[in-house]
Each structure stands twice: as structure tokens, then as C-alpha cells.
Amino acid sequence: MGGDIIREYRRRGPAWKAAAAVTLFFAAGVGEILLNGVPLWPAVALVTVLLLSNGYMALALLRARTVVRPGGITSYSALRARKWAWHDIQDLRVENAPQESSLRFITCLYDTTGRRTALPFVNDRCVTDLHAETEFLRGVLAGGRGVA
Template sequence: MDEGGVEREYRRRRKPHLAYLLLPMLLMMNAFIQTSRVSHDDDRGGSGFWWGPPAVALLLAMTVVRIALEYFRAYTRVTAAGITAQGPVRARSWAWSEVYDIRVEQAQRGSGRTAPQWLTYLYDIRGRRFLLWHLNDWQVDDPYAEVAELCLAAAPLRSLTWERRPDVEELILRGAARRKAVTWGLYGWLAVFCLMLVVDIWRAAVGGPDHPFLLMVCVPLASGVALAAVLDRYWSIRPPRSPARQP
């Protein structure tokens, strides 16, 4: 950061939690076991086994490359022209005239010690929300103080003030309601999927007709979409409270 100015750059400084590394390892182990079993059953240890180790090696290489890109390529940069969020592959930039607000919000429940507790989002003048990956309580000591200082330094560069606009706030609340409805729709899909799995196993055990596509795909998907639509309608009338941290 330049002294008294707005120029600054944020990068990942904290190593990922072990849980993020365990999941790819478990997936790779499962893929290796499954490919070995299928190859053994089909070829009795013959040529069918050749594609198993390369598949596992490819998955491992993709995981290593992604982690490397997140650490050495990704960043969030703030300049007098605006904000640039460079991801592992794609970059997105906003001029200061396009930025409506920058807010620190609490992460979803259950993040605990395996993920940041406070995240920073950029809202544009159309009420759309974008995550600034490197402005959280894992990468900066106090993201709320950092964002407050950033907004203060950027105020002279904006043609608009940081004051709230009712039309944009309405769009922000509408987007929050839609995201919450989709999240609960996914929860509903998962719950119905687990229930249909039990039903399918029971029907197979008692010798009933087997309809796996209907039970495992159609019913959970329809249930999740219906739940999301109902909640989206409900929360459009009674929007959820904003999770933004207040000074």
C-alpha cells in the first residue's frame, strides 16, 4: 500500500486447511480402488488396468496445479482506476464508478476453523454481489477495518458517494433472498435424494419394481426446485436480514 493512498494488493497468505487436501486425496484413493476393481473383474489383471493410474495421476496433477495457481497467480488489486480480482484463471475488474459498496459479511454457518469466518463482497450499481477472495479474516488481520480504510481512501476517486440508495438496496435484498432460496433448495434436494436412496434399497430388497432414474433423479430434482421456488417467493415478500457487519 502506498502511503496515504489507495494502491494496495492482497494475496493468499494462509495455507489451506488440511480438510481441503484430504478430500482430493480420498477421491483419488477411491478412484484408484474402483478402477483397480473394475479392471480386475473385467480382465483378471490384464490390459484393462492401464487407465487407472493415469486417471489418478491426472486428478492429482489438477489438484496441485489449482493450489499453485491460487497461491501464485490469484490476487485482489486496488488502484486509483478501480478494483481487479484475479482468480486462478479468470480476472474481473470494476471501475470505481461501477462500485456501489464493499461490505464485510459473516460466512455461512458451519465454516468453523476450516474456512474464513468473515468474507468481503463487492456490490456493483446493479446490486450484484462478487466475492473478493483475498479480503477475509484468514488473509488480513481485521477485514472490517481494512475495508473501512479502503473505502475512505477511495472516496475522492468516486463520482458517487458511499450513501445507501433504496433502489440498489432493494436489488441487493432480492439477490440475498434468491441465494438463500437456492441454498435451501439444494438442502431439500439432498434430503430427498437420501430418502429416495433408502426407498430404492428397500424396494430392491423386497423384490419390488426398480425405478432408479425416477427415484434418484426426477423426484429429488423436482423437490429441490419446488422448495427453492416457494422459498424465493416467500423471501421476496419478507427478505432475509443482511449479514453485513455493522460498525
């Protein structure tokens, strides 16, 4: 599996700015706890919950991405990386985003078992021409299958 990156899809704009906003939310939550005179043990529990949840959000903002390499596609989330070799991918499709999402379209990967996975940041907000980009990825998929 090669290390050369063909394409990488990330959140638009600097991720550190979003992580800084999460840090501000954490600081505001801790300040609220301290200013309201919460007893020690509940305060420790609340700060711990804030630290874990905000830390997870910051990690997700900094780490989440989709990477396309000569050997396949890797989808990164906050704590997990899922890899698919080209021969493990059945199809890539542009689909309507879920109703509760602010996106209109997302790109989904279907593996050979039929399992569907939405690829992070391969959507209409982060990719200018999503349909053309997905067709490009299908071409890379066809070429990757031919090599394997």
C-alpha cells in the same frame, strides 16, 4: 487506469510452500496408483485427473489475490481476473462468512447491478483490522468516484 498498487491482499505466508504441499499430494497420489498395480489406461486417467486438480489448486494458491489500484479493484482467481472501475462499484461491506468456512468475516463488493462478489483474501484471517481496512477502501472508492 493507473498501474500503481494501493493495496494488495494475498494469502498469508509464502504461497510456494502451499504449492509445494499440493505437489506432494500429487506425488503421493501417483505413488499410490503405481504401488497398487493399477492397469495402464486407468492409471493414465487417474494421473491426469490428479495432475489437473492439483495443478488447478497450485495455480489458485499462487495467483489468487485482490489488488486495489487508482483505477479500481481487480480480483484474481486461478483462471480469471475480474476488474471493476470505481464508477462500477456500488458498495464494499464486511459480512459474516458462510457457515462452512473457517473465516468469521469476509469483504464483499457490490457492483452497480447489485451483484455481490466476495473479494479473495480481504477477510479476517488475512487482514488484521478488517473493519478499518474496509473503511479505508470505502474512502478510496469515494475518492475514485470523485475523479471519474
